[in-house]
Amino acid sequence: MIEKNPGICPMLNASSGTAKNLIEKIKSEIMRNSLVKRDLIWLELTGCSGNIISLLNGSNPDFKFLITNMVNLIYNNSLMAAEGEAALDALVNKTGSDYILAVEGAISTKNNGLYNIIGRWKGEPLTALKAVQLLGDRASHVIAVGACATHGGVSAARPNPAECVSVQSILKRKVIKLPGCPCHPDWFLGTLAHILLYGEPELDDRDRHLLFYSMLIHDRCPRRSYFDNGVFATRLGEKTCMFKLGCRGPVTRIDCPVRQWNSYVNWPIRDDTPCIGCAMFGFPDSMEPFISYDTTRKR
């Protein structure tokens, strides 16, 4: 790779392939029968379920590989065959054993969590709040997946009628945070693979997985030279820097420019859409306005 592209930094090249390398490592460990499958519980709480949909779109590996080779998927609101109390049986019976907990969606706290009931257990409503309290403390690892789970996200946006909060606000323990709206399949699968192989990954000071969240979008943006030279787009569709239209790439820490989306084919900026900072804490309220035309272009 270095010989073919002498102008590309080998360290940055290596970092963009790290998630893939982790998955390759998982595959070889599985072949050697030395990897123990762990149980995974995926709770969908107050949100749009976009993160599980995003995960289903994963391609390296795909969802089938995840649930057949890496983990036993014990519970997921959308995907499991069981329903009603039988589904909740699977959930509640896990509380005494080893499992990894992934949570998408925020936790509604108004009226003791009654704004989001995920099922009924022995005639009593099981709220999102209670489910997280029940399962969060006993899990070996808790992964908050997507914007709502990591910091409240869209569910906690003003005026926040259901008084939604992040998973961390409810649990007094380490919560690995994978912000994004939605979370890229690689960010979750790479984190899960790391836990299975080596345990908790290296996190930054806000508990984000450093493997994916160490660079700003601005750092690797293909339109960076336009920014540096002050060449700014005046409307959508122009191929120059969208900073003046309100692009949040300079404040958003994630690897979208090198990873890209939908099986690595494209991402917003390449498609002439400014970054709206969906992988940054505070999204969406703190990232608005998403687009702005009334700006100053010259000093």
Place this chain on the structure above:
Amino acid sequence: MIKSEKTICQRMKQIIEESESNIKMLFKMPCIYARTSVLFELSANTAELNELCSQLIENENRQVQPTQSNITIEQLSQFTGKNGNPAYVAVNGIVYDVTNNAAWAAATHFGLTAGKDLTDEFASCHAGHSILDKLKVVGKLI
């Protein structure tokens, strides 16, 4: 903390000496890993030089400040980055230009808008960080 011009120049000289010695080493170094490590040091040196240059410029700006306009809060409110006006914000009595600052896309920053005194907001997020040194000073808030 504002460093004196003398302190900055002394540090710059020190960095240049270190860099020259590193460059000499690079010519003689056969191991690519050691070379990479030295190159990273050189890269850190240039970054620090860049930072020090910014501080010198900043010092210069501060010195000419008395001749620059004093800006009232009403005047500041015009500099919103809209309608062709630049984007200014005030922190601790100093007015800064954020028109082309990367973190102020469309003259907004994490829900904040330009044209205001953001002293409290700055303190709640960036206390102890030296990021103000990199901004152009345009005047004093009165």
